[in-house]
Amino acid sequence: xxxxxxxxxxxxxxxxxxxxxxxxxxxxxxxxxxxxxxxxxxxxxxxxxxxxxxxxxxxxxxxxxxxxxxxxxxxxxxxxxxxxxxxxxxxxxxxxxxxxxxxxxxxxxxxxxxxxxxxxxxxxxxxxxxxxxxxxxxxxxxxxxxxxxxxxxxxxxxxxxxxxxxxxxxxxxxxxxxxxxxxxxxxxxxxxxxxxxxxxxxxxxxxxxxxxxxxxx
Amino acid sequence: xxxxxxxxxxxxxxxxxxxxxxxxxxxxxxxxxxxxxxxxxxxxxxxxxxxxxxxxxxxxxxxxxxxxxxxxxxxxxxxxxxxxxxxxxxxxxxxxxxxxxxxxxxxxxxxxxxxxxxxxxxxxxxxxxxxxxxxxxxxxxxxxxxxxxxxxxxxxxxxxxxxxxxxxxxxxxxxxxxxxxxxxxxxxxxxxxxxxxxxxxxxxxxxxxxxxxxxxx
Numbered sequence: 098x099x100x101x102x103x104x105x106x107x108x109x110x111x112x113x114x115x116x117x118x119x120x121x122x123x124x125x126x127x128x129x130x131x132x133x134x135x136x137x138x139x140x141x142x143x144x145x146x147x148x149x150x151x152x153x154x155x156x157x158x159x160x161x162x163x164x165x166x167x168x169x170x171x172x173x174x175x176x177x178x179x180x181x182x183x184x185x186x187x188x189x190x191x192x193x194x195x196x197x198x199x200x201x202x203x204x205x206x207x208x209x210x211x212x213x214x215x216x217x218x219x220x221x222x223x224x225x226x227x228x229x230x231x232x233x234x235x236x237x238x239x240x241x242x243x244x245x246x247x248x249x250x251x252x253x254x255x256x257x258x259x260x261x262x263x264x265x266x267x268x269x270x271x272x273x274x275x276x277x278x279x280x281x282x283x284x285x286x287x288x289x290x291x292x293x294x295x296x297x298x299x300x301x302x303x304x305x306x307x308x309x310x311x312x313x314x
Numbered sequence: 315x316x317x318x319x320x321x322x323x324x325x326x327x328x329x330x331x332x333x334x335x336x337x338x339x340x341x342x343x344x345x346x347x348x349x350x351x352x353x354x355x356x357x358x359x360x361x362x363x364x365x366x367x368x369x370x371x372x373x374x375x376x377x378x379x380x381x382x383x384x385x386x387x388x389x390x391x392x393x394x395x396x397x398x399x400x401x402x403x404x405x406x407x408x409x410x411x412x413x414x415x416x417x418x419x420x421x422x423x424x425x426x427x428x429x430x431x432x433x434x435x436x437x438x439x440x441x442x443x444x445x446x447x448x449x450x451x452x453x454x455x456x457x458x459x460x461x462x463x464x465x466x467x468x469x470x471x472x473x474x475x476x477x478x479x480x481x482x483x484x485x486x487x488x489x490x491x492x493x494x495x496x497x498x499x500x501x502x503x504x505x506x507x508x509x510x511x512x513x514x515x516x517x518x519x520x521x522x523x524x525x526x527x528x529x530x531x
Contacts, residue, residue, distance in 0.1 A: 205383065224460035234458075235452065
């Protein structure tokens, strides 16, 4: 029986990965991290989607990451800006932490497959979304626990357009109604922040209507 | 100015690394992790040693690791056993977590050097004490944050005897009085658990008296 653990934020990408994993593995579990993120409404969304898909889902307390890092996703007084090479929304070490914690959980559950929705095509300047990082992390995790993890990142080389098309091919576009993307944590989504913009661009290019409600598009 | 961050448990090895780092770098800070460890008295020891050496010292709340892992160091009802290839005291992902958290802290402080007292000579079956893991982690940390960390592990290929001799050469044997080693968290130390045994063996082989008080030796 092939088991997988999905690192699941409740966003578009990790929801697509969840659906992907349910088709690929015999048993799928999901974990969501609570790091007191600005857009922590995504945790509510993750719970809802896990319930709809009947997936065992655990929310992990990772508030230490909030306390340890100061950036636009962990501090409301830091402006969300994507003008520089490194956006103000970069949480240093976030994927390193989340995927390592996923490894610790998976190890204890006897799960060897870890699925994450990282993507270097639209990587937005985040170094920890790139394939070189994921490959290196897989090796590090295996050495750390003397275990045989495989990291799966089905969206790594897809554009946002192709990620939308993947969900269309899965017949799951409507599930994206429940996902969360907006950096400001708004529902309806703001439609204007860099995360909303990127999402909307993908739907537009795919010629598919985003089922998510927006304040303005 | 060369700055370093020492991952400092308050034990013999990391105290040796602290002294080593103070000789090698212009500025040294230390961090200690509180993971509600069975032997959490080591945190008190770490504070004392940092005060003696006038080192900026921070205790990091890492209790999530306690909650997430079940083993002899995080559960009092798990027996401390070193009979199997993997001791019951193995905390899966511990060094991965501690060194990654050190990386996140160092990154934000503009510190590029991370010092850890891991050692594969007496590695006790812990995979995350070996050089291959450290080398891989350094690469992963650098990719995760697009930064130029160097991991320093001065004890990696030393025996416990040689670690004792290093402190003798530094003229710091007496500092080891304040360190903590015993897995049971006993002070005076039990002298009988695997950690105490390994420590005592090193002192015995070096022909130096351990300044630490023991219940029995």
